[in-house]
Amino acid sequence: MAAPKRRAEGGPGAADRILATASALFYERGIRATGVNTIAEQSGVTKVTLYAHFGSKDGLVVAHLRARNQRWWAEFDGHLAGCATAEERLRAMFEAYRSWVLAGDFRGCGFVNASIELTAPEHPGHAIISDHKEGIRCCLEGIATDAGCRHPAKAAEEWRLLLEGATAIASLRHSTEPFDHARQAALRLLPTAHPGLDGGPERS
């Protein structure tokens, strides 16, 4: 058995164990590729218990996305803590992603992956995914504002594209390089070098 059938004193309860294994498997193998049977087995729990806690597989998927979002921001705040200037925070942002690749279990953005797998557009998971991405954009806009950009929203939008693109390419090549390139490009777009111009002449 992978886990004790009966909750060890002080150990995590069934619901926590289920959510933890589901979160891991959904990210590592994909949502569709992971069956509820496997999740139940791996968490040392019966399917009945799983359904008593989460109602359906979709319910478990939603719980997984919520939990992942929380974990993401917790880890992220840790990376950004102690950054004084806006540029430092921008660097930390890319560095956070970079270290994520090094952690080993990197398989791209779990939210983007989920949104691809969740074909039904009305799936409640999509709202969580949108919120997550909007949160990142918002965070970047704060950095742009603090950096004195004239158009912070625009800068944030461009940085987020670099971040997102680097995540996609890093996932394909299993490399940290894309984040180095993305960081360099982002800093070059940072208007510190060209104050009041958002990084350069206005072109479209």
Added chain:
Amino acid sequence: MAAPKRRAEGGPGAADRILATASALFYERGIRATGVNTIAEQSGVTKVTLYAHFGSKDGLVVAHLRARNQRWWAEFDGHLAGCATAEERLRAMFEAYRSWVLAGDFRGCGFVNASIELTAPEHPGHAIISDHKEGIRCCLEGIATDAGCRHPAKAAEEWRLLLEGATAIASLRHSTEPFDHARQAALRLLPTAHPGLDGGPERS
């Protein structure tokens, strides 16, 4: 019946019909979410015929990726034809992606989506996906060279991140805006404004 059982005179053969429907369904609904039964039905063909032509579902997936790659480059060449300068070609690149969203059936990059769904790292599809992405990078590097960049490879890498990120975000929001932002950022990174400097001061 969706299609005539027997090949109409001059119409596409069974293999072509199978590949066409499979390609459409794999992209629109996802690979795992599309069963061979559905593909056979939709193309007006029996499963036996499908297996006679493609051997297995994986074989069909590979054929789909190959076909999609060919179609992609064909359409792409059309967009780039008639562009004189390097900047025009760069603009056309983003414009091609933009018009793709407008076409209606946009659901992100089919190759990135496939690579997420094809969990097994040894799946032959991954090689096709890598080739596709490398082809784009190569195309961008050509543009960067023609534009007189000192480090064309670097510029190409950055542009591709913008392109890839815009595709991901556009897929989430079903909007053409990401490509506008990406194009603007790419042009700002273009060294035309700062010849010999690859778009600005060297920062890292």
Added chain:
DNA sequence: TACTGTACATACCGGTTTGTATAGTCGGCG
């Protein structure tokens, strides 16, 4: 005429999917 290639129809294989029904076991608490 005889053969070959292509596609047909039908039925089946073992396995997996999500989800449920039923009955039993255990620990803690009033």
Added chain:
DNA sequence: CGCCGACTATACAAACCGGTATGTACAGTA
């Protein structure tokens, strides 16, 4: 003590998965 909530074990349903076996119909060709 009795009860309740959390959990287990087993079994099942109904659909679907990729893939195969058997046999037939028809067009073209040597």
